[in-house]
Structure formats: C-alpha cells, structure tokens
Amino acid sequence: MKQTRRTFLTGASALSAATLTGIGSSLSAFQASAAETGGYKAIVCLFFLGGLDGHDTVLPYDQASYDRYAEIRAPLLGLYDNMQGGSTRARDRLLPLSPSNAANFGGRQFALPEELSGIKGLFDDGNAAIVGNVGPLIQPITKTQFENDSAPQPKRLFSHNDQQSTWMSSEPEGAQFGWGGRFADAVLAAGANSGAQDFSTITSLGNELFLTGSEASPYQIGLDGAPEIDALNFFAGGENQSDPDSIYQKLRDHFEAMDFNSSNLIDRDIANAMRTALTTNETFNQAFESIQPFSTVFPQNFLGQQLQAVANTIAIRDALLVNRQVFFVAIGGFDTHSNQANDLPALQQEIDGGVVAFYQAMQEIGLGSDVTLFTASDFGRTLAINGDGTDHGWGSHHFVIGEAVQGGLIYGDIPPFDLGHEQDAGSGRLIPTTSVEQFAEPLGRWFGLTDAEIAAALPNLSNFASGPAFV
Numbered sequence: 001m002k003q004t005r006r007t008f009l010t011g012a013s014a015l016s017a018a019t020l021t022g023i024g025s026s027l028s029a030f031q032a033s034a035a036e037t038g039g040y041k042a043i044v045c046l047f048f049l050g051g052l053d054g055h056d057t058v059l060p061y062d063q064a065s066y067d068r069y070a071e072i073r074a075p076l077l078g079l080y081d082n083m084q085g086g087s088t089r090a091r092d093r094l095l096p097l098s099p100s101n102a103a104n105f106g107g108r109q110f111a112l113p114e115e116l117s118g119i120k121g122l123f124d125d126g127n128a129a130i131v132g133n134v135g136p137l138i139q140p141i142t143k144t145q146f147e148n149d150s151a152p153q154p155k156r157l158f159s160h161n162d163q164q165s166t167w168m169s170s171e172p173e174g175a176q177f178g179w180g181g182r183f184a185d186a187v188l189a190a191g192a193n194s195g196a197q198d199f200s201t202i203t204s205l206g207n208e209l210f211l212t213g214s215e216a217s218p219y220q221i222g223l224d225g226a227p228e229i230d231a232l233n234f235f236a237g238g239e240n241q242s243d244p245d246s247i248y249q250k251l252r253d254h255f256e257a258m259d260f261n262s263s264n265l266i267d268r269d270i271a272n273a274m275r276t277a278l279t280t281n282e283t284f285n286q287a288f289e290s291i292q293p294f295s296t297v298f299p300q301n302f303l304g305q306q307l308q309a310v311a312n313t314i315a316i317r318d319a320l321l322v323n324r325q326v327f328f329v330a331i332g333g334f335d336t337h338s339n340q341a342n343d344l345p346a347l348q349q350e351i352d353g354g355v356v357a358f359y360q361a362m363q364e365i366g367l368g369s370d371v372t373l374f375t376a377s378d379f380g381r382t383l384a385i386n387g388d389g390t391d392h393g394w395g396s397h398h399f400v401i402g403e404a405v406q407g408g409l410i411y412g413d414i415p416p417f418d419l420g421h422e423q424d425a426g427s428g429r430l431i432p433t434t435s436v437e438q439f440a441e442p443l444g445r446w447f448g449l450t451d452a453e454i455a456a457a458l459p460n461l462s463n464f465a466s467g468p469a470f471v
Contacts, residue, residue: 035190036448041370042314042325043443045180045210046303046355047167048347048377050160050334054396055383055428056344057116058130059089060417061096061109069383069417072428076385079341088114088345095120097130099410110414115348118356119399126407127359127368128399129470132414133423134439135379135395135432136166139463143422146431158392158429160335163378167436168210170459179440180326181213182457186449188215192324198280199320202313203328204306210328218328219280221313223305287319288312296361299353303331307354311361314371324447334377338389351375359401368403372446372471374439375399383419383428395423395430398439404446404471411468435460438467446471 055073060066070077070091080087087093094111097120102109110130112120122128138152145151155172156162162172169175184200187193193200201211201218211218291312298308306329314325333347355373362371380396397414412434415423423431437458444454455461 035186035192035450035453037187037190037192037324038448039370040317040323040367041447042327042367042372043180043183043447044307044310044327044329044358044371044373046307046351046373046375047164047210047328047330048334048351048375049164049330049332050336050377051163051379051381051392052334052375052377052396053336053340053344053381053390054133054393054398054430055381055390055417056089056340057112057348058132058397058414059094059111059113061091061094061111062107063091065108065417066091072383072417072419073385076341076388076390079388083341083345097123097410099123099130099408101409105410105414108414108416110410113345113348115345116352118352119401122356122359122401123408127403127405128401129405129407130397130399130410131434131439131468131470132397132410132412133395133430133433134398134412134436135430135434136163136170137432137435137437137464138460140435141431143424143431146425157394158379160378160392165209167376167378170437175209176212177214178210178212179444179457180210180328181216181218183213183444183447183449183453184211184216184324184326185213186444186453186457187324187447190448193322196283196321199284199313199322200324201326201328202310204309205328205330211326216326219284221284221309223309284320287316290319291315294361294364296357296364298357298361299350301350301354303329303350303354304357306330307358308361311358314362314367315365336381336389337386337391340389355399355401362402370404372400372402372404372443374401374443376436380430383417383424391427393429394425395432395434400470402471406470409470411470434468435464437461438464441467442469442471 060069077087077089080089093114095114095117096109096111119128123130136154138154141151141153146153154166165171165173165175168178170179181201188197188200198217198219201216203211203218203220204223206220208218292315294311298304310327310329317323317325331347331350333343336344358373359368362368375398377396380393381390382393415421415430419428423433425431437460440458441454441461444457449457
C-alpha cells in the first residue's frame with residue numbers, strides 16, 4: 001500500500017477499495033496521454049491566507065469610480081488618512097495602470113497602491129498580468145441564481161478552511177488531491193523527473209493539499225536546506241564511521257529502520273517514510289552544497305525567505321535531476337476584519353519585495369521565461385466595511401508573474417466599485433466571473449499538459465469556456 005505523507009498526517013489508517021479504484025482510474029487517464037516535459041518549467045503558487053481584499057489591491061482610478069469607492073469606504077479611507085506619512089489610498093498617490101486592453105473597460109481605469117510599486121513595474125514591462133474577479137465556482141452563476149439558490153454553488157462559501165481547500169482542489173476541507181499535485185502526476189506519468197520524483201512538488205510551509213497527487217507527494221524544505229538529524233551530524237566523519245559497530249552506523253540503522261520488522265501495514269509505511277526521508281534529505285542537502293549564492297538580495301522577512309528557498313531549490317534543479325516542479329509558499333494575516341489600514345499595506349510591501357526579488361533571481365539564472373508565479377487566496381472581501389475592516393467575500397483579483405506571461409493586460413473582469421450591480425452577492429462580495437479552473441487551465445497548458453490531463457486535474461473545467469490565455 002502506498003501512503004502519502006498527507007494521508008499519514010491526517011490520521012487515515014488505510015485506503016478504502018473505492019479510493020484505490022479512484023486512484024487507478026486517475027492514473028489510467030494520465031497514462032493515456034502524454035504531457036510535454038522537455039526543458040525545465042516550474043509553477044509557484046503564492047497563497048494569501050485569510051482572504052485578500054482585492055478592492056484594496058486593484059483600486060479604481062477614473063474619477064467617477066474613485067469617488068463612489070471613496071464614498072462607500074469613507075471611514076476606512078479616513079483611517080488611511082491618519083496613517084504616518086499620509087494615505088497611500090489618496091487618488092493622487094495611486095499608481096495608475098495602462099493595460100493594453102484598456103478599451104475593454106469602457107473608460108474605467110485602475111491603479112495599484114504605492115506598496116505594490118515593484119509589481120506595477122513588472123506589469124508595465126509586460127512581465128506581469130492581473131486576472132480580475134477569480135474565485136471558486138462549479139459553473140457560471142448569475143446574481144439571480146445565487147439569490148434563489150437555483151444553481152450549484154461551492155460548498156461552505158465564506159469559510160476560510162473550506163475555501164482554501166476549494167481553491168486548491170475544487171473541493172471543501174477533507175479533499176485528498178490538489179490541482180498542483182495533479183499537474184505533477186501528469187508530467188511524472190510522461191517521464192518527467194525520472195531521476196528524482198521526490199522533488200516534483202515542494203512546499204516551504206507544510207500545507208500539502210495543493211501539491212498532493214496520486215503519485216506526487218509534497219516534499220518540505222526549510223528556509224536553508226532540508227532538515228537534518230543533529231545526532232547523525234555529530235557523529236559523522238569520525239574515524240570509525242565505516243565500522244558497522246560505530247555509533248554513527250548504529251544511529252543510521254535506527255533512523256533507516258533497518259532492523260524493523262512488522263506485519264502491520266501502517267507500521268511498515270511509517271518505517272518506509274523514515275527511511276525515505278533520511279536519504280531524500282541527504283540528497284537535497286548534497287545538491288544544496290553546490291549552490292552559487294544569488295546576487296539578488298531577498299527581503300529578510302518570512303515571505304522573502306520562503307521565496308529565496310524556492311529560488312535556491314530551482315537553482316539546483318540539475319543536481320536534483322528534475323525538469324518539472326510545482327511549489328507552494330504562503331503568507332498569512334489577510335483576514336482583515338479590523339485594523340486593515342495598518343495591516344494590509346505592510347503585507348503588500350512584503351509581497352512586493354519578495355515577488356520582485358524572486359523574479360530578478362529567476363532572470364539571474366536564465367529562467368525568467370521558465371518559471372511562472374501566480375497568487376491565490378481563500379476569497380476576496382466585501383466592498384462595504386465594518387468599521388475599520390472588511391468581511392469575507394468571494395471573488396478577488398490576482399497576479400500572474402514571469403517572462404512567459406502575456407503581461408501588461410487585465411484579463412477577465414473587474415466589476416464596478418459599487419453596490420447592487422450584477423456581480424454583487426451582497427455588501428460588495430463579488431460573484432466570480434473567472435473560475436479557479438479557468439485560472440488554472442493556462443498554467444497547466446504552459447506546464448506541458450494535454451487537454452485530457454488538464455480536464456482530469458480540473459474536474460469542473462468542462463462547465464466553463466476556455467480560461468484567459470495569459471501564458
């Protein structure tokens with residue numbers, strides 16, 4: 001029995017026959033087609049835990065839209081006015097966007113806050129795009145259908161855990177596989193990473209759902225290499241290391257469970273996991289020793305360090321014998337029910353610094369067009385405010401970044417910054433106009449997947465038109 005780390009960590013004691021049948025069917029679907037796995041490509045998911053306020057990230061800039069926005073959010077903008085240095089949401093301080101498809105928005109204009117000046121520069125240079133009003137959907141849904149509950153809707157809308165899971169897997173909390181893991185399954189079945197499949201899906205945080213597939217098992221890296229066993233390091237290199245009776249060898253045999261015998265499947269899976277983890281971590285760290293430091297300086301905050309760890313891992317791709325990888329990094333703090341004017345700008349600065357450094361690092365090693373980063377979040381937030389914050393929403397606006405991106409464009413739709421329009425589910429909660437599946441589809445195609453493999457990874461995709469071709 002093959003047991004993934006996620007299965008073990010969530011306490012499952014065995015896989016049912018039905019689950020095994022499902023896994024077999026999924027593998028057959030992947031093996032019936034052939035993903036393109038030439039060269040190197042990586043997808044990086046940057047997840048904003050808590051629910052990113054898209055209304056406070058992509059802002060209105062034309063005067064009429066800004067005035068209505070300022071009217072609805074007057075108390076919150078007043079708090080911005082009181083911030084040290086003044087308000088970065090004042091219209092004359094916003095960074096106006098000039099997308100090449102501006103005519104699609106009927107004279108409405110948009111801007112980014114000062115805190116996202118680096119991403120604004122990437123957008124202007126054609127290396128970043130915005131995808132408007134993205135969120136989980138089962139099928140397209142109108143406001144009337146939502147209000148009458150006459151069309152299928154994602155389960156447990158506005159719930160953090162469930163909507164994080166739905167973003168990552170198309171199912172609420174309790175899902176087993178994520179679409180990043182499914183993408184990895186497809187390229188592994190086509191022969192990618194034949195030398196080291198363990199390094200196909202990698203997380204720096206521990207959240208494994210997005211990266212878990214039938215075959216792909218997330219590998220967790222630290223901020224400075226893979227975890228090591230201190231006791232082994234202490235005794236390594238001694239004169240008697242090769243002696244089978246040495247302390248080092250006895251410890252190694254213990255951690256590799258060399259003398260372990262059990263007929264219990266779970267016990268055996270745990271022993272195999274320990275054995276595999278030790279050798280896999282050693283392989284990673286041996287490759288890590290060969291890394292040449294980047295000249296790019298990453299911010300020394302949590303997100304910056306995560307993205308630096310991803311950049312370092314990509315830099316040693318040849319030593320790890322991989323040519324397709326999916327990464328997951330995340331930053332929390334976006335559940336801004338209160339104190340939004342103080343908290344969100346700092347988070348946006350952290351995002352901006354980390355993303356720009358990561359982009360520059362990929363250029364430095366000649367992979368600017370081979371690594372694509374995208375953002376995601378539980379949900380957006382309400383346009384209406386609750387005093388000094390905002391409440392849980394649905395759709396939000398997201399970034400896609402990399403030289404492969406058809407940038408300088410706003411894809412999808414950015415609904416009016418107003419209440420009561422056809423995409424308003426109440427209080428300015430945006431009913432998404434681009435589903436997560438539509439958002440993921442072009443990433444899968446760029447990654448090398450066939451139509452059949454993309455359909456297998458994204459179960460609701462057939463309910464929608466093709467996604468925006470941003471890569």
